[in-house]
Amino acid sequence: QLQLVESGGGLVQPGGSLRLSCAASKFSLDSYTIGWFRQAPGKEREGVSCVSGSGVSSYYADSVKGRFTISRDNAKNTGYLQMNSLKPDDTAVYYCVASLGITARHMCERIRAEYWGQGTQVTVSS
Numbered sequence: 001q002l003q004l005v006e007s008g009g010g011l012v013q014p015g016g017s018l019r020l021s022c023a024a025s026k027f028s029l030d031s032y033t034i035g036w037f038r039q040a041p042g043k044e045r046e047g048v049s050c051v052s053g054s055g056v057s058s059y060y061a062d063s064v065k066g067r068f069t070i071s072r073d074n075a076k077n078t079g080y081l082q083m084n085s086l087k088p089d090d091t092a093v094y095y096c097v098a099s100l101g102i103t104a105r106h107m108c109e110r111i112r113a114e115y116w117g118q119g120t121q122v123t124v125s126s
Helices: 104-110
Strands: 003-007 010-012 018-025 033-039 046-051 058-060 068-073 078-083 092-099 120-124
Touching: 003 092, 018 033, 018 092, 018 120, 033 068, 033 104, 046 068, 046 078, 046 092, 046 104, 058 068, 058 104
Parallel strands: 010 120
Antiparallel strands: 003 018, 018 078, 033 046, 033 092, 046 058, 068 078, 092 120
16 A cells, blocks of 8 residues: 655744655555645644645645645655744644545545555744
């Protein structure tokens, strides 16, 4: 089955940037809608951003609009989440996710996916 491995998390000061990567293996990623969910202690899981297989359609949670950018490079079988102007509220474990047969909006709004990575910690703190 599809395997997803995240990288790029870490500790960053408020206002800083990070880029998360999601490398897929076992299958080609280009048929999958991919996205990023996050889970912070004591908070509900959130569908942060999702993008269609072609990369044409994307979705962003209101909390990250204008600060985060999702992208994908199907030739490299990799997805990305560029996170700018980070805030302490962005602190969470970020999971790369993927599903077939669902739009980017629906996958992020329903916060459900067939395949999950192991997660990468993002901590925004001074």
